[in-house]
Amino acid sequence: MATDHDATAPAEAPVRILLPQVLPALVVGVGSALLFLGISTLADELQSVLWETVPDALDIGRYSSLWMITVLTVTGVTVGLVVWKAPGHAGPDPASEGLGGPPLPPLVVPGLLAASTLALAGGVSLGPEQPTIAAAISLAAWLGLRAAPDVPGAFWVSLAIAGTFGALFGTPVAAALVLSEALTGQPGRGSLWDRLFAPLLAAGAGAMTTQLLADPSFAMGLPPLTDPGWEDLLAALVVATLGALFALLGCYAFPPLHRAFGRLRHPMLMLPAGGLLLGLLGALGGHLTLFKGLHETKELVGSIGVYSSGELARLAVVKLAALLVAAAAGFRGGRVFPAVFLGTAFGLVVQALVPEIHPAVAVSSAVLGVLLATTRQGWVSLFVAAVIASSPAMLALLCLASLPAWLVVTGRPQLELDHQGRSRR
Structure with missing residues (x-):
């Protein structure tokens, strides 16, 4: 016994x-x-x-x-x-x-x-x-x-x-x-x-x-935030939520765009058409909106103060459109890396409009919101945002900022479809 x-x-x-x-x-x-x-x-x-x-x-x-x-x-x-x-x-x-x-x-x-x-x-x-x-x-x-x-x-x-x-x-x-x-x-x-x-x-x-x-690094060279205050917490909460809302626009647009390419039926029609659209978007947004986005993100962060809010908004919108077209047309690739660029560009738009927001707060919070919306991978979103911030003091802010952003995205469409072409939630 x-x-x-x-x-x-x-x-x-x-x-x-x-x-x-x-x-x-x-x-x-x-x-x-x-x-x-x-x-x-x-x-x-x-x-x-x-x-x-x-x-x-x-x-x-x-x-x-x-x-x-x-x-x-x-x-x-x-x-x-x-x-x-x-x-x-x-x-x-x-x-x-x-x-x-x-x-x-x-x-x-x-x-x-x-x-x-x-x-x-x-x-x-x-x-x-x-x-x-x-x-x-x-x-x-x-x-x-x-x-x-x-x-x-x-x-x-x-x-x-x-x-x-x-x-x-x-x-x-x-x-x-x-x-x-x-x-x-x-x-x-x-x-x-x-x-x-x-x-x-x-x-x-x-x-x-x-x-x-090799030399892998998600550190973008942002100026570190060493002594966050209440204003930084408020900014992180707002920017992460806005970033999630911006990315959700793409999540809602993804299924109809995927159906539109699906009507072409053959890969030799879908992918060349997608490539042509991506080329036109590249001509509109410039070379920073091309490729997976990691090197381009570092280049964008290194140019803080160079681009106006309007130029940064154009980069963010074009990159979102390019990501949607690439994924909908059938190109093989992942969506995390371009989403990091997308979040960075969106965060810099906010920082250009409200210069009082610290760049590390604006960028990392926006990346957090965009990744939560597009992937629904909470831990990965928080991890990538924290690595980009390169500041231990930002971790508490990002943990709190993830909560209202998650309330915005949970139950909403994400940037992935089921095998019937419907949005996963």
Whole structure:
């Protein structure tokens, strides 16, 4: 008969269960980082050819309107060819894909990565996160289930997600936050940290690999806020809420725009048309509204005081339109990186209109609101905003600012559709 002590003893995962997870976690974490770095490096090299070498050889402006329209239209054509002809058509419709999901067949991965690389290099306003995570999940699950058939596929999926998040952000913290959200309420033996043990190790391995081989940084060079006051708290609450409302406009516009491109039916019509529209938007907004947006965000922050509020508003509106068109037309890519630029531009609009607001408060609060609206990933939104602020004193303000912004976005459409083309909420 069990004693009272036995009945109340916590069910903890023993060390003998956790230790065998170390090697798979390290392998998947490093592999995910190498996949991310390889795709990023290839895209950067191709981007340099398209936007520097060729226009210089032709003696035309690198970011002239004609060149932007030409390159983005051609990018639409080449991505359309990949989506049309590649096995599995480069994966499912990206409008209905988030950061994760079930493993894709391995044959789909080459087309997905090729389409993503071409879009990144060609100036499409999408990031590398969604295709890279999907590819890492597919490869980790395929190889892992062959190496260890008795291990559940969900284990390999969690390692791939964590490892890629660690590589993308250069730190395992974001992966831990995302997975803690995913694991909340799931049944399973052991504590939350028992279940996070292997994914967090994979995230750390991915982050360290990126740190050793590259220089990832979301720090934008904002002047730090060292002594926040009540006026800073009020500004953070208001700006985060306004940023969320601004991004929600795009979330409401996304389904009808997606349906409009869907009427074209064929990728060789949808993607070239999307590329042409992106080129026209680039000509309207300038080169800062192109690409995934991380480098452009740093350039924008480094030019505080240079742009008027009207110019900044134009950048924000054009970037929002470019993000919507890119996602609706079927380009393969993620939405977190361009949303960071979008939030930064919106925050700088507010700061230009109300110079008394500290730039770190305006930018990080706006990024928080925009990410909450577009992703509904609360922890990731808070993490990215805090990293951009580069000021520990901002963390309390951002935590409080997330609350009214969340009240605005919860239950509203997000920038992702279900497989029937309806907004997820």
